[in-house]
Amino acid sequence: MNSTVLAVRELTKKIGRHSIVNEVSFEIRRGEIVGLVGPNGAGKTTIIRMIAGLIAFTSGDIEINGYCIKKDMERALASVGGIIETPQFYNHMTGYQNLQLHARIYPDASIDIGQTLKRLELEEAMFKKVSSYSLGMRQRLGLAQALLHKPGLLLLDEPTNGLDPDGIHDLRHLLKDMRSSGTSILISSHHLTELDLICDRILVIRKGALCGDHFLQELRSVTAKDGYLLEVDEAEQAVRAVAEFDPALRPQHKERGVLEIRMERERIPDLLGHLHNRGIAVYQIKKETTSIESYYTLLAGQKESVGESARGDVS
Template sequence: MKVLEVNNLKKSIGKREIIKDISFSIEEGEIFGFLGPNGAGKTTTIRMLVGLIHPNDGSIKICGYDLNKNTEKALKEVGAVVENPELYKYLTGRENLMQIARIRNISKKDVDETIALVGLENRIDDKVKKYSLGMKQRLGLAASLLSKPKLLILDEPTNGLDPSGILDFREVVKKAAKKQGMAVFISSHILSEVQHLCDRVAFINNGSIKSIENVINESMETNTDIICLKIKDKISLDELKSIDYINSIKITEDGIEIILLANTTSKLIKYLVDKNIQIEEVYKIRKGLEQRYMELVEGGIR
């Protein structure tokens, strides 16, 4: 089932076009990454998804409900954590959650289950002012999960977390998505976080989606490979540049950095061996999401 459907979305502020005709959808149980540099349009898109601002054109459907026409029903299915969640620091974690539970008529059993889901059982009765940033993020996530939303929206959720906190948060999100069958939308500019967490990723820059691609085994297919080559013998760089599957060559402290078409490294090695060039070492420099990001968002490899 498609939990979120975004079709031909556009948003302008004054004469400036912020979002330029973007479309994507997220299935139940899928973790979807929204990846791009600062100023790409990620936050504007999220503000439209949660109904804070309205698009100039296009539609947003959440569980089949049009956000513009059935706002209340659509947003009932949404939970969100936007950077650092707002919490009552003078209350305990449990008291924070119970405030929300009373307003939304959520049972104590559901509150306890959510506390267990985010792994806060041992500290839930401590004052929030004693919480680390990672614990506050978990509590904010618990607050967003209380009503068992079908769509969870996370905006830069690991900002400020240390490596241990990032790992913990990642596992909690994966567990919640699997257990509750949620669709999860994660906006970020942190490449590694998206690669380790998401099933699919949309690359956005200058308000346009450049591509939507699958993440398989925490890696992605790329159009080019980037290798570092160390050789004992001299070879003309012009000769290498003339090879049709080589895009560019650069001399670095580590050796010769070569950008070539994907899966052609073995051809290059055979070419060098046939020329009696002794190869000391060859290895890939970039791979997966980082390289794909450079291809799509940065307009090529730097």
């Protein structure tokens, strides 16, 4: 059985002569949670909107459950649900009524509005007008709408926007639950640590091009292997001293006097000795653990080569 739920092939979107998405290709298998990351304006929302059939693309192809979105849009989108940017609702209607209206799009699906709203902790609010909902409640209602017809592919563009810590925690569990029942999820977010907790795979987009596609399990062993964080008193001075020790180390200056250095463990004592001789105090050294963040930083260092052949070249 073919387990590919979504196949995106050389997807390109041009506006005028400017390509905002350029030959992006990837696949998502059944039950996979895939994170889409990249700087503001990289093209994440545009990619998700094209997959959701909300905007046309210039060239390439999108196939969902074997149906080509261009030739057979209705069948391709029948099993897709999503929230893309801020979900829009009728304010003068209740949450329940909004979902009743939405349910009409799926006459063949078995839908339980009350149960879906309960799952999103909107039991108490479901008969109140949406105008009285907070931002987080609207976001939950958006998720309920996305899940209503039990989609096989869920598209989530920054779904944690406006959610409180409880909401983020609940969303994480909800998505993991959905994965175990076979739903595939494409989720864009700027919260790398959050993605680290839920994703199986990560796609990195820069300037409209795919520049990284990796399984997190693989990344954890690659990025955490040689990455160390050093807390120092004089960060700028420390960067110069590390470069003097070995220019190839190229330390990254992170926040609050923290340097990120990739090197073999065996070299740590020599480096610390060198920093000490230069009068730089090191207060702490620890191994990196957040794999997506270190992967992202690593790719950021290679951004000049984006769009050439940087796909999957982390190791």
